[in-house]
Amino acid sequence: MTLPSHWYNIVPDLPAAPPPPLHPGTRQPVGPDDLAPLFPMELIEQEVSTERFVAIPQEVLDVYRMWRPTPLLRARRLERALGTPARIYYKYEGGSPAGSHKPNTAVPQAFYNARAGVRRLTTETGAGQWGSALAFACSQFGLECEIWMVRASYDQKPYRRSLMRVYGATVHASPSSVTKAGGKVLAEHPDSTGSLGIAISEAVEVAAAGADVRYALGSVLNHVLLHQTVIGEEALGQLEEMPDVIIGCTGGGSNFGGLVFPFLREKLAGRIDPVIRAVEPAACPTFTRGVYAYDFGDTAGFTPLLKMHTLGHDFVPDPIHAGGLRYHGMSPLLSHMYELGMFEAVSKSQSECFEAGVRFARTEGILPAPEPTHALAETIAEALRCKETGEPKVILTALCGHGHFDLAAYDRYLSGAMEDFTLPQSRIDDALAGLPG
Amino acid sequence: MTLPSHWYNIVPDLPAAPPPPLHPGTRQPVGPDDLAPLFPMELIEQEVSTERFVAIPQEVLDVYRMWRPTPLLRARRLERALGTPARIYYKYEGGSPAGSHKPNTAVPQAFYNARAGVRRLTTETGAGQWGSALAFACSQFGLECEIWMVRASYDQKPYRRSLMRVYGATVHASPSSVTKAGGKVLAEHPDSTGSLGIAISEAVEVAAAGADVRYALGSVLNHVLLHQTVIGEEALGQLEEMPDVIIGCTGGGSNFGGLVFPFLREKLAGRIDPVIRAVEPAACPTFTRGVYAYDFGDTAGFTPLLKMHTLGHDFVPDPIHAGGLRYHGMSPLLSHMYELGMFEAVSKSQSECFEAGVRFARTEGILPAPEPTHALAETIAEALRCKETGEPKVILTALCGHGHFDLAAYDRYLSGAMEDFTLPQSRIDDALAGLPG
Incomplete structure (x- = not known):
């Protein structure tokens, strides 16, 4: 392609x-x-x-060509290991020079x-x-x-x-x-x-x-999500069958938006009808426990006010290993679309995500970065629901980076020393109290 | 393809x-x-x-398909940075699950x-x-x-x-x-x-x-080099022009053999006529300073005797960062072919190799593992010779792995603390004295 x-x-x-x-x-x-x-x-x-x-x-295409188009792979070994009738596809972005999308x-x-x-x-x-x-x-x-x-x-x-x-x-x-x-x-x-x-x-x-x-900002803003749509556009062209469920992890939203926007275009045009689901860390649950309000994009209040799902710009997430998902806010564009009911959101604990990461590595061979293990954990959960119901759903997810830099975290998980943080509501309330009037 | x-x-x-x-x-x-x-x-x-x-x-093809065929890329940015008329192509194996060939x-x-x-x-x-x-x-x-x-x-x-x-x-x-x-x-x-x-x-x-x-052995033996020929077979099909020079690094010889054997088949048949060159570390110079003799493949003497270029099975190379090249012997098949004059060999110091690795990362974007920096150092040297002579040679090399696990070594290099080992002849002579009678 x-x-x-x-x-x-x-x-x-x-x-x-x-x-x-x-x-x-x-x-x-x-x-x-x-x-x-x-x-x-x-x-x-x-x-x-x-x-x-x-x-x-x-000039941009000339550089993209170093690693794009990226592979779209079917996770047949994971499917077999789960015993699911679901068919799981993943778009792998880890082959880029920096190892991510x-x-x-x-x-x-x-x-x-x-x-x-x-x-x-x-x-x-x-x-x-x-x-x-x-x-x-x-x-x-x-x-x-x-x-x-x-x-x-x-x-x-x-x-x-x-x-x-x-x-x-x-x-x-x-x-x-x-x-x-x-x-x-x-x-x-x-x-x-x-x-x-x-x-x-x-x-x-x-x-x-x-x-x-x-x-330069790595996520959140419209132009960043725009650039990431190469992921979804390629996937649309590569898939042999259209997905019933699309699952992506969200920190600032660029990997998720890049994957799902082209599919949402097709859905808005009535050509496909997938369920779309964002997965965020339980330690930084912007969609699932934040509010939709105008807030600063940064802590000091230098940026314009953005209407978004936020935990408050003073919120400091616990140091989970998925550092790329530790952001108090969310893409304003995705926040708006979430309010319009265009996709769902769930949150996952750190240990469930690493369990999914090890399972994926031992079946599919690729070691995922901690961020996409969130999407994999939900993908596995969805595939196991399909096993119960017997539904042969087509699931698409984005494996947005490899975990070759994250092996200290995997070491902690394998040794049983991985911590799961609890996030008391009072910490969110305290941070939300600092929202700009 | x-x-x-x-x-x-x-x-x-x-x-x-x-x-x-x-x-x-x-x-x-x-x-x-x-x-x-x-x-x-x-x-x-x-x-x-x-x-x-x-x-x-x-069953093997089904797993290969996860990352194969691997990309064959033209190093246009490196060429421009060197100001060379040479055209440099590299076959990149770092996208595999383990990050190498x-x-x-x-x-x-x-x-x-x-x-x-x-x-x-x-x-x-x-x-x-x-x-x-x-x-x-x-x-x-x-x-x-x-x-x-x-x-x-x-x-x-x-x-x-x-x-x-x-x-x-x-x-x-x-x-x-x-x-x-x-x-x-x-x-x-x-x-x-x-x-x-x-x-x-x-x-x-x-x-x-x-x-x-x-x-299971990762290099040296015939069946290992056999399996690696997918590298060269793919490259033959991907290249738009046939190489004048083919350069690969050698430790036990599997990356080099896998790259060059299909090209040597074409050369033996008279269809192409490239110069072929192996590059080994100066700290473990099997081809360039070893002898061609029967020796053990291991230190304790458990293996059959292999006729190969060897520094002696007791030889312990200095701890250079290219750990995959720290082997006292060499593929017997490649050793035989070297004796037949089918390819050349040169050696490179560690710091020249890391210099090439940083140069490659800053131009081509991919961080090379320390092993293929040996091939890159010689590729750059050849391209600079082309600059002097004005020859627009086509150079092919194998970038057999990424260096995402080798950043401590790059840190040492960037901080100026990288050591270059000298290998006195007496250490080789001592080890060769232990060759089996």
């Missing part, structure tokens, strides 16, 4: 337009000029675009910034998948790259940090003393394990202060 | 037959019965086969053993690439797997060890006290960093003592 020529923008196909981001001071919708200190104009245009399809530039957006982001004359990009990273993807992409287009990595992952996953450095990036543990936002957190909580919200504040602070510096 | 249906056996196409393995006691050629305690009969038949093509069983033989070895009723496989591993590949393959066919991992890598690369355990294998550091062979080494050298030769002795000792236990 060949590469998709266009990204798919679901916004114009929705039954209602998503609420706009607001300026925190004026409470008016932000315009392109408000975003210009952070992003180049071509990305801002994509962020607010109402075109259904956006052409992928040739993140380069799908890192590459166009670096490209558009380079074309706009930007010299340096700043960003945050959780588990390091996004950071290593952006470091790789920057090396492709001659940009410098400066990364704030959430402290919990910085300590747990030193080798992702090393990978970013091999690609030539500078990496700070977040919270760091390099920024005012980081310094403030450290002053109050010297032992902070960090969060994506804090790291975003640090990266945004540095980008906003520099003339030829811009900021 | 589709998967190859057959493995290619170069033996019947050679101008002279390779010298046979000898029984160390009788000095007579070993027969199938001598090998039966170690290998199932179908693999022994492949080891001595004179058929040019061996059909790949459907090793599953190409691990899968058929596990399959034939399972079909023969074997319940457990033992093996050695250097950097862990072979061990994780065999652990994966055993999990596919329901076999137990017990692995002796060279101490130097066991300590440097804990996460490969974890990966083997996720696949369900048991892993010992070698030398270990589990075996007589390991215990003997430990008694003499309690701080031994180990070697592939010692680890082989341990795995062979355990396999030979058990009824339903057999041994």
